[in-house]
Amino acid sequence: MNSKEPCKSELQEEFKERMDYNELLNCMRCGFCLPSCPTYVETNRNEAASPRGRIALIKGVVDGLIEPDSQFENQLNQCLGCRACEPVCPSGVRYGHLLEEARDIIEQKKTRSIIVRFIRWLTFKQLFPYKSRLIKLNGLIWFYQKSGLQKLVRKSGFLSILPTSLRQMEKILPDIPAPKEMKHRERYLKSETSRKKTVAFFSGCLMDTMFLNTNQSTLRLLQKVGCDIIIPDLQVCCGALHGHSGEKEQAKQLAKKNIQAFEKLEVDWIVVNAGGCGGYLVDYGHLLKDNQDFAERAKKFAGKVKDISEVLVELDFHKMDLQLSNQVVTYQDSCHLRNVMNSSAAPRTLLKSIKGLSYKELKESDRCCGSAGIYNLVQEEMSLSILDHKMKHVKDIQPQVIVTANPGCLLQMKVGIEREGLRHKIKAVHISDLLLESTKSSLGDHF
Known part of the structure; x- marks a missing residue:
């Protein structure tokens, strides 16, 4: 054992102290979770790569029956954290909470x-918690795209x-907004019609920089359905990236x-337009359950979080005159929007309400696309295997448009389109963005 590594008995003791043993025991090993688990399917039904298998491994470490070695850690890291196992679990096991706790124990010990320490420090502590630094980073990408440097780099073979x-x-990065567009933003927007609701908008970190145009589309949609909007200036990253990657204390601070x-x-x-962010925001109650000062406040906060699609349906956006040119569309679920926020019907209701669109359901649309935060970077082989599986179903229905509700899913599906050579189709x-386009098309405007 490396002298820098913690003693395995010490790590086991930490598992014993911190893991929720009752939650581990809640798993009845019934196997209902198996068909819903992408890694179980992709590994040809390897039991250790399933939710109940990973729970058994964690329980084995807590009981002192197995050691928390590299194989144990690798199996936990191979999990997408999509939480598709939770809705189908008859015992209601909160697998996602168990996984995050286990990863945090390993990472802190x-x-x-x-x-690796430098990359994690730079990413989790110096970049994502600070919007101003993300703006500067996106400014560099904007310069790379607009200055001609991108074309030069591509031609050079670098x-x-x-x-x-x-x-x-690099191929599928969106067009980055100019740095000046990311600064001096309005913090209060009035409804375009008679006010029905007053909402706060959770702008996020990547959504408010790299995907700023989508945030702008979301705000316009809220105005169209009668919402006055407040955008708090002091909000920060939701903490999902930290919580999923063994940086739980940092996630708590952001929360x-x-x-x-x-x-x-x-x-x-509190309206959110990124399924991954929303899934973490609604879990703040659990994240801060042991904090005397914030436990109740976190529950109250989480109770107000609502995805944009749910808001639009509740305020009858789908009953407006919406129209696009004739095209086939499909929808890829955001895992955390579906499995944690329990929202899957609203996006489909909205898409089916647009005249000109022919909606086709994507087979296994509820199965993760393989993005899962930074999973596609740190578990590239498994991520691409899952994506290739997904793209087979896409080709079966031949849509012109794949609609998503999360930035990571959006980029991952663009990667899939590139890999299959379908960029022009x-x-x-x-x-x-699609919903806002449908309102403009119905008025005869060009989007």
């Missing part, structure tokens, strides 16, 4: 190489030395800042 995942990401930024606002809902779009 294990000593990584200096390179990209060929990068890992496959990074080469693919506290968000609660403080929103809790004094007199609003009906299929496009992937966020649901907010």
Whole structure:
């Protein structure tokens, strides 16, 4: 054993102290979760790669029956964290909570190489918690795209030395807004019609920089259905990336800042347009359950979080005159929007209400696309295997448009389109952008 590594008995003791043993025992090993688990399916039914298998491994470590070695850690890391196992579990096991706790225990006890420590420090502590730094980073990408440097780099062949995942990401990056567009934003927007609701908008980190145009589309949609909108200036990253990657304490700090930024606002809902963010925001109650000062405040905050699709349906957006040119569309579920926020019908209701669209249901649309935060970067082989499986179903129905409700899913589906050579036949779009386009098309405007 590396002298820098914690003693295995010490790590086991940490598992014993921190894991919710009653929740581990709730798993009846019935196997209902198996067909819903992408990694179980992709590994030809490897039991250890299933939810009940991973729960058994964690329980084995807690009971002292197995050691928390590299194989144990690798099996936990191979999990997407999509939580598709939760809705089908008859015992209601909160597998996602168990997984995050286990990853956090390992991460806080294990000593990584200096390179890994630096990357994690830079990403989790120095970049995502600070909007101003994300704006600067996106400014560099904007310069890369607009200055001609991108064309030069592509022609030079330099990209060929990068890992496959990074080469693919470079190809499908959205057009980054100019840095000046990301600054000096309005913080209060009035409804375009008579006010029905007052809402707060959770703008996110990547959504409010790299995907700023989609945020703008979302705000316009809210105005069209009668919402006055408040955008708190002090909000920060939701913490999902941290919580899923063994940085739970940092996630808690971000959660506290968000609660403080929103809790004094007199609003009906806190609206979010990224399924991954929303799934983490509604879990703040669990994340801060042991914090005397924030436990109840977190529950109150989480109770107001609502996805944009649910808001639009509730405010009858789908009854408006919506129209697009004739085309076949399909929808890929965001895992956390479906499995944690329990929203799957609303996006489909909205898409089916647009004249000109022919909606075709994607087989296994409820199965993860393989993005899962940074999973497509750190578990590239499994991620691409899952994506290739997904794209087979896409080709079966031959849509012109794949609609998603999460930025990671959007990029992943664009990667799939690139890998299949379908760029000129299929496009992937966020649901907010498509819905706004449908309102303009119905008025005869060009989007």
